Amino acid sequence: MAAERLQFHEMGLDDRLLKAVADLGWSQPTLIQEKAIPLALEGKDLLARARTGSGKTAAYAVPVVQRILASKQSVREQDVRALILVPTKELGHQVQAMMRQLTAFCSRDVRVADISGKADLSAQRPILMEKPDVVVGTPSRVLAHLNAQNLVLHSSLEMLVVDEADLLFSFGFEADLKNLLCHLPKIYQSFLMSATLTEDVQALKELLLHNPVILKLQGSQLPDSSQLQQYSIKCEEEDKFLLIYTLLKLRLVQGKTLVFVAAVDRCYRLKLFLEQFGIPACVLNSELPVQSRCHIITQFNQGFYDYIIASDEHSLADPTAAPQTTAGKGKKTMERGGKAKDKEYGVSRGVDFQNVANVINFDFPTTVESYIHRVGRTARADNPGTALSFISHTELALLSEVEEALTGDNSDSVLKPYEFKMEEIEGFRYRCRDAMRSVTKQAVREARLKEVKQELLNSEKLKTYFDDNPRDLQLLRHDKDLHPAVVKPHLKNVPEYLIPEMLRGVVNPLSSRRRRKRKEKTKPQGLVKTSFKKNDQGRNPLKSFKYTGGRNRKGKAGQS
Ligand SMILES: Nc1ncnc2c1ncn2[C@@H]1O[C@H](COP(=O)(O)OP(=O)(O)OP(=O)(O)O)[C@@H](O)[C@H]1O
Helix, strand or coil: CCCCCCCHHHCCCCHHHHHHHHHCCCCCCCHHHHHHHHHHHCCCCEEEECCCCCCHHHHHHHHHHHHHHHHCCCCCCCCCCEEEECCCHHHHHHHHHHHHHHCCCCCCCCCEEECCCCCCHHHHHHHHHCCCCEEEECHHHHHHHHHCCCCCCCCCCCEEEECCHHHHHHCCCHHHHHHHHCCCCCCCEEEEEECCCCHHHHHHHHHHCCCCEEEECCCCCCCCCCCEEEEEEECCHHHHHHHHHHHHHCCCEECCEEEEECCHHHHHHHHHHHHCCCCCCEEECCCCCHHHHHHHHHHHHCCCCCEEEEECCCCCCCHHHCCCCCCCCCCEEECCCCCEEECCCCCCCCCCCCCCCEEEECCCCCCHHHHHHHHCCCCCCCCCEEEEEEECHHHHHHHHHHHHHHHCCCCCCCEEECCCCHHHHHHHHHHHHHHHHHCCHHHHHHHHHHHHHHHHHHHHHHHCHHHHCHHHHHHCCCCCCCCHHHCCHHHHCCCHHHCCHHHCCCCCCCCHHHHHHCCHHHCCCEEECCCCCCCHHHCCHHHHCEEEEEECCCCCEEEC
């Protein structure tokens, strides 16, 4: 018989922490939390590998808060006791948000500061002078503050966390991290958290951990097929555009969707393309200011947007893509064309996009790790999710690599073919080509420039005005049309004759305005197949539609 899972209230946690956990709606710890929290409270060093979305943040955040609360029972000077290192600013923002939720009932006793996001060292100095109990930051930023003596850790630090540990080296933080260690005391407790165990994590383990307990949970790096369904479909460049247009316009993809592309330009190309059909989408990439990026993610999580087109530029296969940052130096690099890109950017790594129903790899990722982390943005915690990868002939070898890595000893392939009859949507090809033609290189360049300018303005507003007027945050949208000049009004509507016969009466292409008004909770989630058979066993084929996403949030079978 399976042993009962240890509950939060059986872990000896402070009541205020238990109340915060209850407020978050967490009825029981996840597996990694159940294993890691008691060990961490015993003072053990931990190396924890658990799949994406399995709750690793709270696995270290809960013991960090608990230990600080416990130490505050004896009168002690206010000091920085915990340092949490993250590879990206987005993650810093998110970790701080999670720490704030966990300390909601003890915010006076446990103060948390995220220093990863802001550019100006001197602006952050006063925050650090107050010696927050927990500091969250990227290694380069933390080191810069240590060098400037805004932050002193050598006598006070009790806990060090390295989140997304496998990324730190590939983001070029190796030198910073090694320098940073010279500023730490001899003895402290360390936690290394990662979804994948790479050579970099092994190297970090040697560097940071003393006799660690190694928690390597769940064989698979992604949830199994009862929670996450993975599909691939072969299609070349033009078909990729045709397919995404019909999937989104006919609402064959339902629920919040993250679309990954290979480069910043492709974000705008796809956004401008979809714009012409009245399909609004936000773009997320390393050129946008960090405030805008975090705001887009927050609003997406709040249900403001259905679609984000993200470029995932940090290829782990290409270490040269990430610079060797050193503290105090700028972290922006110049791309061809002179645009500044933020190397402390990461969308697919660790960012907790909530209730994402689908991940679409419009362009296939270049490494297995990247596939795992992109797809890991859906099916998080106990939620179901679907991943669909478009594969062109040049991406076939990468698909095989991913297949091989995920299938392991199992003979069944993890990525099933997405049963979608491309011939059913042939009628849309003319419109698709028309729209593709409008998205010229010039239009992409202009849109890219316009968006960056716009977001820089937004970012200033976000920094100052919205701090005092949080309600007005909701008025600021990031999915507006970027190039109204190329939008052809007739493309926004889908005439009935174009809808595949089988789908008529089933799909309901909505205008963008109506789409925005739909209530998040009532939306079905997942992907619809068009592979049904006509008059299958005498039943009306329209009624035999299946969502391959399969379940709504309560886990019931979806049916249209
Ligand atoms: N005990 C719990 N019960 C229910 N939901 C939880 C629990 N713990 C965490 N979650 C939720 O699960 C989601 C994923 O958590 P988290 O971001 O910590 O995952 P992760 O393992 O760090 O993922 P990744 O490897 O992608 O960074 C979050 O939305 C979080 O709020």
